Amino acid sequence: MFSGIRGRLTVIVGVCLVCLWALLGPLLKGEERSLKLGLDLQGGTHLVLQVSDPDGAMSAEARADAANRAREIIGNRVDQFGVREPTIQRVGVDRIIVELAGIQDVGRAKLIIEQTAFLEFKILTDGQDFLERLSMLDSVIVATLGPEELPAEAQAAAEPSLEELFQRPDTVEAEPSRPAEGRPRPLTRILLESGEPGVLLVEGPQVETVERYLGLPQVEARIPDQIALTWGTETRSVAGKIYHSLYVVEAQPLITGEYLTDAQATRDPQFGTPIVPFQLTRQGGRIFERGTSRHVGDRMAIILDGRVQGSPPVIRDVLGDRAQIELGTGATLVEAQDIALVLRAGALPAPMEIIEERTVGPSLGQDSIDQGEVAGMIGVVLVILIMIGYYRFAGILSVLGLLIYVLIVLGGLAGLQATLTLPGIAGLILSVGMAVDANVLIFERIREELAGGKTPRTGMDSGFQNALSAIIDSNLTTLITALILYQFGTGPVKGFAVTLSIGIVASFFSAVFVVRTFMLVWLETRSPSAELSI
Amino acid sequence: MRLFSSADYKFLQMRQTAYIVSAVLIAIGLISIALHSGLNYGVDFTGGTLFQVRFNEAVAAADVRSALGGAGFTNLQVQDFGREGEFLIRLAEFIEAGDRELALRVDGTLSERFGQDSYTVVRTEAVGPKVGGELRQRAVGAVLISFLLTLLYLGFRFEWRFGLAAIIATVHDVLITFGVISLFNVEISLPTVAAILTIIGYSLNDTIIIFDRIRENLKKLRRLPYIDILNRSINETLPRTVMTSGTTLAVLLALAVFGGAVIREFTIVLIVGVIIGTYSSIFVASPALLEVERRSGGMRSKTDRRRIAASTR
Numbered sequence: 142m143f144s145g146i147r148g149r150l151t152v153i154v155g156v157c158l159v160c161l162w163a164l165l166g167p168l169l170k171g172e173e174r175s176l177k178l179g180l181d182l183q184g185g186t187h188l189v190l191q192v193s194d195p196d197g198a199m200s201a202e203a204r205a206d207a208a209n210r211a212r213e214i215i216g217n218r219v220d221q222f223g224v225r226e227p228t229i230q231r232v233g234v235d236r237i238i239v240e241l242a243g244i245q246d247v248g249r250a251k252l253i254i255e256q257t258a259f260l261e262f263k264i265l266t267d268g269q270d271f272l273e274r275l276s277m278l279d280s281v282i283v284a285t286l287g288p289e290e291l292p293a294e295a296q297a298a299a300e301p302s303l304e305e306l307f308q309r310p311d312t313v314e315a316e317p318s319r320p321a322e323g324r325p326r327p328l329t330r331i332l333l334e335s336g337e338p339g340v341l342l343v344e345g346p347q348v349e350t351v352e353r354y355l356g357l358p359q360v361e362a363r364i365p366d367q368i369a370l371t372w373g374t375e376t377r378s379v380a381g382k383i384y385h386s387l388y389v390v391e392a393q394p395l396i397t398g399e400y401l402t403d404a405q406a407t408r409d410p411q412f413g414t415p416i417v418p419f420q421l422t423r424q425g426g427r428i429f430e431r432g433t434s435r436h437v438g439d440r441m442a443i444i445l446d447g448r449v450q451g452s453p454p455v456i457r458d459v460l461g462d463r464a465q466i467e468l469g470t471g472a473t474l475v476e477a478q479d480i481a482l483v484l485r486a487g488a489l490p491a492p493m494e495i496i497e498e499r500t501v502g503p504s505l506g507q508d509s510i511d512q513g514e515v516a517g518m519i520g521v522v523l524v525i526l527i528m529i530g531y532y533r534f535a536g537i538l539s540v541l542g543l544l545i546y547v548l549i550v551l552g553g554l555a556g557l558q559a560t561l562t563l564p565g566i567a568g569l570i571l572s573v574g575m576a577v578d579a580n581v582l583i584f585e586r587i588r589e590e591l592a593g594g595k596t597p598r599t600g601m602d603s604g605f606q607n608a609l610s611a612i613i614d615s616n617l618t619t620l621i622t623a624l625i626l627y628q629f630g631t632g633p634v635k636g637f638a639v640t641l642s643i644g645i646v647a648s649f650f651s652a653v654f655v656v657r658t659f660m661l662v663w664l665e666t667r668s669p670s671a672e673l674s675i
Numbered sequence: 676m677r678l679f680s681s682a683d684y685k686f687l688q689m690r691q692t693a694y695i696v697s698a699v700l701i702a703i704g705l706i707s708i709a710l711h712s713g714l715n716y717g718v719d720f721t722g723g724t725l726f727q728v729r730f731n732e733a734v735a736a737a738d739v740r741s742a743l744g745g746a747g748f749t750n751l752q753v754q755d756f757g758r759e760g761e762f763l764i765r766l767a768e769f770i771e772a773g774d775r776e777l778a779l780r781v782d783g784t785l786s787e788r789f790g791q792d793s794y795t796v797v798r799t800e801a802v803g804p805k806v807g808g809e810l811r812q813r814a815v816g817a818v819l820i821s822f823l824l825t826l827l828y829l830g831f832r833f834e835w836r837f838g839l840a841a842i843i844a845t846v847h848d849v850l851i852t853f854g855v856i857s858l859f860n861v862e863i864s865l866p867t868v869a870a871i872l873t874i875i876g877y878s879l880n881d882t883i884i885i886f887d888r889i890r891e892n893l894k895k896l897r898r899l900p901y902i903d904i905l906n907r908s909i910n911e912t913l914p915r916t917v918m919t920s921g922t923t924l925a926v927l928l929a930l931a932v933f934g935g936a937v938i939r940e941f942t943i944v945l946i947v948g949v950i951i952g953t954y955s956s957i958f959v960a961s962p963a964l965l966e967v968e969r970r971s972g973g974m975r976s977k978t979d980r981r982r983i984a985a986s987t988r
Binding site for chain 1: 677680727729778795796797798799800801802803805806813814816817820821824825828829832865866868869872873875876877879880883884887888891911912914915918919921922923925926927929930932933934935937938941945
């Protein structure tokens with residue numbers, strides 16, 4: 142059926158119709174454009190996240206599993222964030238690519254994507270278990286680090302610090318194991334009583350030192366298992382200095398966020414501060430009820446990603462499947478909305494870190510499209526002028542073939558849902574060059590055959606025949622390169638490889654099949670004796 | 676109109692001159708790479724952060740540099756990019772996960788010095804050091820594997836001597852392209868690697884067209900000396916070589932002039948590559964084929980040996 146001219150024309154019309162449908166179909170369905178534009182063209186953010194595993198504690202399977210679940214959860218979050226057509230895919234073992242088109246507030250988007258959103262409720266202790274051991278921890282720190290490792294002022298005796306500013310309970314004063322004056326007390330010195338049981342204060346610049354001391358394995362080993370020390374999000378400023386709170390909480394949570402079904406952001410009707418009321422499952426509600434019933438009158442720390450949110454509220458009554466997170470005075474409603482969003486979408490199985498980030502502003506993207514279009518048009522016009530100028534009527538046929546080639550490439554890109562990137566446009570224009578090359582090979586060969594004394598009909602046939610092997614070899618080797626680029630490349634390079642591959646296939650079809658068909662039609666309609674215009 | 680229709684140039688006889696030209700071009704490139712102490716790898720491969728900043732009014736690169744340098748950014752590069760008042764700022768630091776401080780610090784420094792609304796950050800690229808190393812490995816891997824597969828394909832379609840000659844020509848092209856990249860101080864980024872791979876494809880394409888004709892003529896003209904067959908094949912395909920290179924260059928020039936700054940470096944590398952690729956398929960690939968044939972005459976018939984021996988004259 143492909144041998145007759147009628148059959149050939151049917152194939153060409155069919156291919157054109159399929160490509161037109163691929164191009165116009167999405168438009169009929171109400172989509173804005175049928176070609177998906179890359180972030181470099183429309184503006185947006187490209188992020189690569191990796192499962193964070195600094196200690197190398199996770200196996201490859203565990204990381205792959207974590208990445209898989211994280212992909213779903215990040216997908217949920219991005220959906221709720223309201224991004225149109227986001228791309229979220231897993232690559233390699235433990236990486237996720239997130240592409241967000243047209244995002245303006247990149248910082249906020251990153252925060253939402255990166256947040257682990259692990260929610261825990263823990264009872265605030267009175268802190269005695271920890272305070273009792275403070276002097277012992279001091280000696281452990283001195284013994285571990287050696288006296289010369291300690292900051293100079295820590296070696297001096299304690300001075301009265303916040304005692305005048307905060308009402309200080311007697312507990313610490315009366316502590317029996319209080320060390321003798323003059324002994325270095327590196328930790329005790331920088332941990333200040335807040336006046337609230339279980340809450341300590343640390344001056345801003347000292348936070349790192351405290352973290353370092355508490356992170357020592359020898360220190361960790363001497364802190365009782367049933368308590369945990371957790372930093373809060375709120376800071377207090379007293380007499381021009383900023384203080385961070387450190388909470389002594391029960392290590393075992395009453396409940397975690399896995400039972401959460403819904404969370405919304407709103408404002409506290411009484412104080413106007415942002416709050417996030419949430420709803421637990423029925424099972425979660427029962428667990429929470431049992432837990433809180435034992436702790437009426439105690440304070441409960443609400444911990445998100447290892448940080449106590451706001452000031453721990455007092456449990457006044459047994460709580461069921463409803464409760465709320467109070468964010469404190471400094472927080473905005475947008476922050477509350479983002480917390481509600483990540484809570485609804487679920488916690489990440491492991492923390493993720495951003496290892497690659499590319500952002501293109503929308504104006505730059507538009508510039509690129511405009512410039513790409515202008516350059517593309519000029520390039521195409523040049524090709525048309527050269528081909529028609531040099532090959533005359535055959536050149537016109539090849540330009541018609543090129544138009545069909547362009548239609549196939551665009552239809553192919555739309556049909557495969559490929560993304561058109563800036564290097565992609567370059568690949569497209571380059572493959573126009575390859576399509577031209579195939580035509581040039583054929584026409585030159587036909588000229589040779591005609592010069593060798595063949596009739597137009599046989600000259601054309603053997604021209605196509607003899608040019609074919611060179612075209613196949615050159616197209617296949619370029620296709621090999623394009624496929625390797627696709628395999629190894631990321632982002633922009635992949636876009637280049639896709640358009641180049643589609644371009645090669647389309648150019649082969651256009652030059653070898655379409656142009657030949659046109660030439661067959663041409664031979665049929667002209668007088669047999671006339672010279673070929675080539 | 677028909678260009679070069681009866682061309683009969685003695686290309687192979689010019690091969691000594693071509694060897695010298697190629698050697699000089701490669702040497703210039705290698706010296707340039709040595710003087711620049713290596714190639715100019717972009718953030719894609721070294722890791723780091725890049726900001727493209729567009730000022731509303733003309734601002735000197737030196738001012739931007741001094742403003743940022745004064746704010747304590749070391750290892751800083753500020754480069755004019757495209758239009759007036761547009762710059763690429765490169766920092767060796769990578770924006771750490773969750774830490775937007777670096778971007779904020781750059782933004783803060785610029786708005787303090789030039790005013791809040793006098794500029795926009797139109798593009799940011801931040802690549803972690805680990806990713807940079809990986810991307811570099813993948814790029815090298817891609818080039819090597821494409822070499823290998825092409826060699827296999829040519830070995831299958833022609834015979835290994837053709838494949839070897841084609842690879843010699845391609846290595847030649849890649850060496851010279853790297854030299855030009857170094858001379859113009861073009862940054863090696865992912866698109867640059869794509870351009871280099873395209874050049875490999877293009878140069879091979881050109882070489883294959885000529886080799887295809889050589890294979891055909893070897894069968895057809897059994898009595899002709901090898902060197903004459905090579906010359907004849909190159910001359911017969913010359914109109915095609917000129918037409919195709921011409922159209923491709925026309926399109927690439929349009930891209931380079933009108934395509935905007937983002938892809939300019941990419942197209943410049945391609946233009947150089949197309950010129951080098953065309954030159955090498957005539958003056959490097961075919962002479963290489965001749966040398967390879969001469970050195971490995973083992974498995975051939977008597978006539979073939981005679982034809983090759985006749986070529987040495």
